[in-house]
Amino acid sequence: MNNQRKKGVLLVQLGTPDAPSAPAVRRYLTEFLMDGRVMDIPVLGRNLLVKGVIVPKRAAASAETYSTIWDEVNGSPLMYYSILQQKMLQEQLGEEYHVELAMRYQNPSIESALEKMQGMYLESIKVIPLFPQYASATSGSVIDKVMEIIRTWQYIPKVSFVSSFCEDDLMIETYAEHGLRHDIDSFDHVLFSYHGLPVRQLGKVDPSGKLVCPDTGCDTCKKETNTFCYVSQCYATTRAIAEKAGISKDKYTVCFQSRLGKTPWIQPYTSDTLHDLAHRGVKRLLVFSPAFVSDCIETLDEIQVEYANEFKEMGGEEVAMVESLNDNPRWIQSLKRLVLSN
CATH class of the missing domain: 3.40.50.1400 (Rossmann fold)
Known part of the structure; x- marks a missing residue:
């Protein structure tokens, strides 16, 4: 199938450290808390609070906590299930669609996912922040970041967002x-x-x-x-x-x-x-x-x-x-319907 005819889907999760280590958690927390939609205070105060107080105090303890949930084979549970959701949704949608996964903070970044999609000259891109309830600090931040990147493109396909699906x-x-x-x-x-x-x-x-x-x-x-x-x-x-x-x-x-x-x-x-x-x-x-x-x-x-x-x-x-939605096939059908809906 001609890539120009494909429709794009971008699933975006919150994010996870690259490893259960203090340096990786420090990078994750810094990017997360420096987002003005997450910590909505003036940037100077945010810098002082995040980089001078919160991250130095929390990084090591958070890394220790992450190590308790980190799987030796699959790594971060959030990353593991997010990749499964991406693959399962791709299978459900078929060749007409191209499904990418990104994390709002850390990797794979929204920038890297959109860079892949930009070169495909997609017919459209539907962005689904994986947060059922809308909040400026979650879905709003994802939408803000995607628009910031896409507005620099010379060719801009039809772009749409799923802001909330709290009662799907x-x-x-x-x-x-x-x-x-x-x-x-x-x-x-x-x-x-x-x-x-x-x-x-x-x-x-x-x-x-x-x-x-x-x-x-x-x-x-x-x-x-x-x-x-x-x-x-x-x-x-x-x-x-x-x-x-x-x-x-x-x-x-x-x-x-x-x-x-x-x-x-x-x-x-x-x-x-x-x-x-x-x-x-x-x-x-x-x-x-x-x-x-x-x-x-x-x-x-x-x-x-x-x-x-x-x-x-x-x-x-x-x-x-109660187990989260994870890789339940009915949840993947829910995602598929969100993609196909107007």
């Missing part, structure tokens, strides 16, 4: 299927733990500069009310999974993990929720992490090790983790 039914079915592999009724409570964001970033997605929320609160907010509100989309995803898996509203809690620094982040925090549930006598927890489409350090260590140990120290007995 095939994706929801996959999360629910993975949850139902566990005996949900045997657990005292279910957590839906999402990656956290600074509260100040939520209002920035509203053109007026401040997000106006309904009095009913986030747990009943519909995605259509504030289309690009990350929290609204997290609750929309949660409601859809809970309904599909048959989890009643009184049995689950939505919470947010991975906060950094002293500034207010989205609440309730996962760690505080664990304390509250333990004090209420909850013994067995089942945890979904629907902000992630591949198992990674946030699911394999932060929840299954750090939070699990914390919960047990407070009297809990078990924290079970």
Whole structure:
């Protein structure tokens, strides 16, 4: 088939260090935290904070953590599953499409992936940031970077982006299927733990500069009310999974993990929720992490090790983790449909 007739697909994940070593983690954290959409403070202060405080303090400890989840054969779990997703999607789409994988931070870079695609004179390129819920710090950063690069091309094909797929039914079915592999009724409570964001970033997605929320609160907010509100989309995803898996509203809690620094982040925090549930006598927890489409350090260590140990120290007995979407064929069908949709 003539390459000029091909359509391009660019899958973009957050990123992972090249190795579980302090120098590699230092490079990864520096690139990640120096992104103005991730740490949205003036560049001078960001430089001082990231390069002078955060990275020097966190690099060695983070490298040690990465080493605990690093597979001797497959390396980074996030990279392993991302490559599988790319290959499986390519097989599903066939020769009419060319599928590339990139990481927003580190390798393979968005620049290198687009450089390959540029020389193919593709008919179109669809960019899919692999984050179900839109946030400026994730999907927004990917879209920003892609546009920054493509605008320098002399030949620019039709380019489109998938900003959010938080209620995609095939994706929801996959999360629910993975949850139902566990005996949900045997657990005292279910957590839906999402990656956290600074509260100040939520209002920035509203053109007026401040997000106006309904009095009913986030747990009943519909995605259509504030289309690009990350929290609204997290609750929309949660409601859809809970309904599909048959989890009643009184049995689950939505919470947010991975906060950094002293500034207010989205609440309730996962760690505080664990304390509250333990004090209420909850013994067995089942945890979904629907902000992630591949198992990674946030699911394999932060929840299954750090939070699990914390919960047990407070009297809990078990924290079970629901497997991410990973290489489930239904999830690949979800991606395929996102590519083919308008």
